[in-house]
Amino acid sequence: MNETLTQLKDRFEQALVxxxxxxxAGTDPxxxxxxxxxxxxxxSNVAMSLAKKLGKPPRAIAEQIIQQLDVADFCxxxxxxxxxxxxxxxKTSYLEAQLHAIHTDPRLGVARSQHPQRVIVDYPxxxxxxxxxxGLLRPSVIGDCLARILEFLxxxxxxLSHIGDWGTPFGMLIAYxxxxxxxxxxxxxxxxxxxxxxxxxxxxKRFDADEAFQERARLAVVQLQAGDEETIQAWKIVxxxxxxxxxxxxxxxxxxPEIQERGESFYNPLLLGxxxxxxxxxxxxxxxxxxCVFLDxxxxxxxxxxxxxxxxxxxxxxxxxxxxxxxxxxxxVDQAQxxxxxxxxEQTNHFAQIFQVGRRAGWITDEVxxxxxxxxxxxxxxxxxxxxxxxxxxxxxxxxxxxIAHARNDLETRLKEEGRQETEAFIANVANVVGIGAIKYADxxxxxxSSYIFNYDKMLALQGNTAxxxxxxxxxxxxISRKGEINFAELGTDAAIVLQDEAEFTLAKHLLQLDEILSxxxxxxLPNRLCEYLFELSKKFNxxxxxxxxxxxxxxxxxxxxxxxxxxxxxxxxxxxxLGISVLERM
RNA sequence: GCUCCAGUAGCUCAGUCGGAUAGAGCAAUUGCCUUCUAAGCAAUUGGUCGCAGGUUCGAGUCCUGCCUGGGGCGCCA
Numbered sequence: 001m002n003e004t005l006t007q008l009k010d011r012f013e014q015a016l017v018x019x020x021x022x023x024x025a026g027t028d029p030x031x032x033x034x035x036x037x038x039x040x041x042x043x044s045n046v047a048m049s050l051a052k053k054l055g056k057p058p059r060a061i062a063e064q065i066i067q068q069l070d071v072a073d074f075c076x077x078x079x080x081x082x083x084x085x086x087x088x089x090x091k092t093s094y095l096e097a098q099l100h101a102i103h104t105d106p107r108l109g110v111a112r113s114q115h116p117q118r119v120i121v122d123y124p125x126x127x128x129x130x131x132x133x134x135g136l137l138r139p140s141v142i143g144d145c146l147a148r149i150l151e152f153l154x155x156x157x158x159x160l161s162h163i164g165d166w167g168t169p170f171g172m173l174i175a176y177x178x179x180x181x182x183x184x185x186x187x188x189x190x191x192x193x194x195x196x197x198x199x200x201x202x203x204x205k206r207f208d209a210d211e212a213f214q215e216r217a218r219l220a221v222v223q224l225q226a227g228d229e230e231t232i233q234a235w236k237i238v239x240x241x242x243x244x245x246x247x248x249x250x251x252x253x254x255x256x257p258e259i260q261e262r263g264e265s266f267y268n269p270l271l272l273g274x275x276x277x278x279x280x281x282x283x284x285x286x287x288x289x290x291x292c293v294f295l296d297x298x299x300x301x302x303x304x305x306x307x308x309x310x311x312x313x314x315x316x317x318x319x320x321x322x323x324x325x326x327x328x329x330x331x332x333v334d335q336a337q338x339x340x341x342x343x344x345x346e347q348t349n350h351f352a353q354i355f356q357v358g359r360r361a362g363w364i365t366d367e368v369x370x371x372x373x374x375x376x377x378x379x380x381x382x383x384x385x386x387x388x389x390x391x392x393x394x395x396x397x398x399x400x401x402x403x404i405a406h407a408r409n410d411l412e413t414r415l416k417e418e419g420r421q422e423t424e425a426f427i428a429n430v431a432n433v434v435g436i437g438a439i440k441y442a443d444x445x446x447x448x449x450s451s452y453i454f455n456y457d458k459m460l461a462l463q464g465n466t467a468x469x470x471x472x473x474x475x476x477x478x479x480i481s482r483k484g485e486i487n488f489a490e491l492g493t494d495a496a497i498v499l500q501d502e503a504e505f506t507l508a509k510h511l512l513q514l515d516e517i518l519s520x521x522x523x524x525x526l527p528n529r530l531c532e533y534l535f536e537l538s539k540k541f542n543x544x545x546x547x548x549x550x551x552x553x554x555x556x557x558x559x560x561x562x563x564x565x566x567x568x569x570x571x572x573x574x575x576x577x578x579l580g581i582s583v584l585e586r587m
Numbered sequence: 588g589c590u591c592c593a594g595u596a597g598c599u600c601a602g603u604c605g606g607a608u609a610g611a612g613c614a615a616u617u618g619c620c621u622u623c624u625a626a627g628c629a630a631u632u633g634g635u636c637g638c639a640g641g642u643u644c645g646a647g648u649c650c651u652g653c654c655u656g657g658g659g660c661g662c663c664a
Contacts, residue, residue: 039607043606048606048644049644052643083645085606164664264664287661292661303588307661310662316662344658345592350659383657414626455599461613463612464612469626476623481623546627546628549622550623551622
């Protein structure tokens with residue numbers, strides 16, 4: 001109900017001017033959702049804030065405001081309460097009309113942004129030379145979710161993966177490819193992709209054991225930098241191997257297929273220009289053989305200004321250089337208005353540094369918002385960063401598989417208890433959707449900035465703020481449809497919605513708040529707010545479902561309740577889809 | 588040493604631009620299935636919001652200091 005809020009704010013501003021004169025024009029009426037439903041639907045806190053300025057008690061100010069306030073088309077008469085709060089309660093007829101409007105709207109009342117922007121979302125940047133591990137879970141799940149939400153709100157979203165596809169590790173892999181799979185360079189040969197990690201491990205083993213091999217690897221890097229054709233071909237084969245493996249996992253996780261790979265190799269030709277431009281601007285300083293930009297507000301352990309090294313003393317570039325090139329390209333060529341980096345919180349300094357240099361170089365202007373969205377870590381039960389038993393990084397694929405196995409186990413136990421028979425295809429599908437959904441939801445439902453302890457049992461729990469709980473609410477609605485042979489699409493656009501019971505009001509009001517939540521997420525990029533909203537929605541639906549008969553109800557309640565149930569299911573489906581999670585008809 | 592982040596119920600965590608009596612889930616205790624999937628609903632118990640000051644009509648939220656934990660701090664990404 002963004003539109004309702006906007007209109008109410010206008011009315012308040014008019015009332016403020018009418019009551020106290022033009023100098024209060026443009027005063028924010030501090031209109032927020034009521035802190036407690038017993039106070040109504042919205043409250044204005046403006047009277048308290050004006051007390052000092054106007055030299056009157058807040059309650060008197062509030063009284064004067066509501067005398068001038070005309071909201072009769074939306075609300076019951078406003079009430080002054082407490083220290084000077086102005087409470088507003090929406091009229092039933094208004095709520096019913098709003099529900100009717102969203103019922104016939106495929107977007108469920110969520111308007112497209114009036115100021116669409118070109119937004120770049122920075123997807124995780126796996127080092128292509130390694131198999132993806134758990135460290136990529138949060139950036140990919142949260143980045144994907146933010147991209148989906150912004151796109152749904154009408155923004156032009158570009159999804160870019162800044163993959164590590166260049167540099168030293170590739171020398172080793174290219175050298176190993178030449179040695180172990182010489183035929184791969186002759187014809188287009190299929191290498192077993194599931195074996196990416198053993199390919200990497202084997203290469204690593206050769207590299208560590210054999211000095212001559214190390215020399216060949218170094219040579220390969222030089223050849224790669226020099227653009228040697230055969231080396232480039234080998235490099236492409238290795239990239240391909242990795243990309244296809246990663247893509248498989250991305251697809252399985254349900255990440256958007258529209259991710260564009262724009263890795264380090266893409267920026268490689270632009271790096272020299274970055275250095276030259278920094279030099280031209282007088283920002284570049286040579287220090288101990290390295291080219292640096294000295295930073296404002298950062299010091300090293302001795303208290304001296306800290307440099308950001310953009311070209312190493314051996315002439316090589318590092319990640320700061322590539323990131324700066326990306327900043328420049330994204331503003332100058334992509335013309336992005338907002339660039340979002342959901343990246344681990346450990347990199348707070350790095351982003352503050354490159355943004356500072358980007359600003360001083362004139363690449364970041366007031367016209368573009370560079371938004372670093374720090375992510376907390378995924379921790380093990382010991383409260384330390386999640387590691388496998390052997391102390392290595394946990395492979396993402398193992399994590400997904402284990403969640404699915406847990407979900408399958410839960411489902412099979414329940415089927416046995418209930419004496420249900422289901423096909424293997426049904427069981428496999430439910431386990432897959434629940435398992436993947438649970439992992440993603442567990443990640444998204446935490447405030448993105450805080451770390452959380454990874455626990456299969458909690459994320460797959462069927463009660464609480466979890467994916468299965470929401471899926472279950474959705475399934476319940478579909479059960480009504482099957483049982484009553486209701487086609488929700490045919491309920492009719494002129495069917496009346498009647499709100500009588502408290503549970504109906506509570507559910508209905510919540511259904512109308514989706515656009516407010518999405519607007520909040522659009523600004524602060526915290527997906528856990530959407531999760532919270534969906535959890536509340538599911539709870540309110542379950543209360544409604546528990547208290548009120550639907551199929552057995554008399555008309556007009558029956559149709560009205562069917563519409564509320566349908567709206568709930570569609571809201572959950574839309575909400576979960578924005579989180580990147582699928583729904584199930586039965587579970 | 589500098590710097591960033593965190594500290595809220597036994598546990599895991601929310602907490603909007605500072606707003607009314609700080610909320611969920613789990614765990615514990617107890618009710619509710621001849622009725623649309625009980626993977627649910629209802630009820631009870633549980634708090635010095637790390638500590639001390641300050642700003643404010645009003646502070647979990649803003650400011651200062653301190654304590655504790657974690658991250659980062661010159662050629663890895």
